[in-house]
Amino acid sequence: MENSxxxxxxxxxxxxxxxCSSVISDAAIDRFPHVDTNNDLDLPFSLTETIRAVQHISNGKALGSDPIPPDVYKHGCANFGxxxxxxxxxxxxxxxxxxxYNAPRINDNGTEYKNVENFAYLGSTLEFNTRIDDEVAQRISLASYAFGQLQASMWNCHGFHLNTKL
Structure with a gap:
């Protein structure tokens, strides 16, 4: 199926x-008390909220891109503890x-980093000879399995129609 x-x-x-039309009448909506807009929504994030968000990203629990770009750490670590x-x-x-394969020697301020041939990251073991195609195929396989598990619960649900499933 094409993207379009x-x-x-x-x-x-x-x-x-x-x-879709609302099933709630305008008269019922008018009976709700008026609530002022929360102007605090425009305030900048607090230090605690920022630290929590960065920790969620670091733990792989946040939406969006992971890993955190090194520049973010470089400029923000001291500010956020x-x-x-x-x-x-x-x-x-x-x-x-x-x-x-020749292991490189990389050091930073006199600290030489250890060379490894594999390590675990986000549920996958990456090796120095891992190819991206293999990793993508494995993740597609895992996703296919997960969608297969949904068949009994979601795909057979009467509230969903074929055009909303695809």
Whole structure:
């Protein structure tokens, strides 16, 4: 299925969801007390909220891109109380397929980082000879399995229609 077809189906689905008539009468809505808009929503995030968000990103529990770009750590660690433990840092080198594996020597301020041939990251064990195609195929397989598990509960639910499932 092409991206344009998928987008059309999503647009159609959202139009039906967002444009459905309300079952609540205007008179009932008018009986609700008026509540002023919360102007605090425009305030900047507190230090505690920022630290919690960064911790969620670091733990892989937040939405969006992971890992955190090094520049964010470089400029923000001192401000948010984050300490990078260089003793835990390792280097994995992936040479081109035609090249021989020679472990690089990388150091920072006199600390030389340990070279490893594999490490676990977000539920996957990455090796120096792992190819991105293999990793993508594995993740697609896991996603396919997860969707298969939904068949009994979600896909057979009478409230969902084929055009909203795709």
């Amino acid at each position: 077809q998928i987008l059309k189906r999503w647009a159609e689905y959202l139009r039906t969801v967002l444009n 984050i300490i990078i433990n260089t003793a835990k840092m390792v280097v994995i080198h992936q040479p081109p397929t035609s090249a021989e």
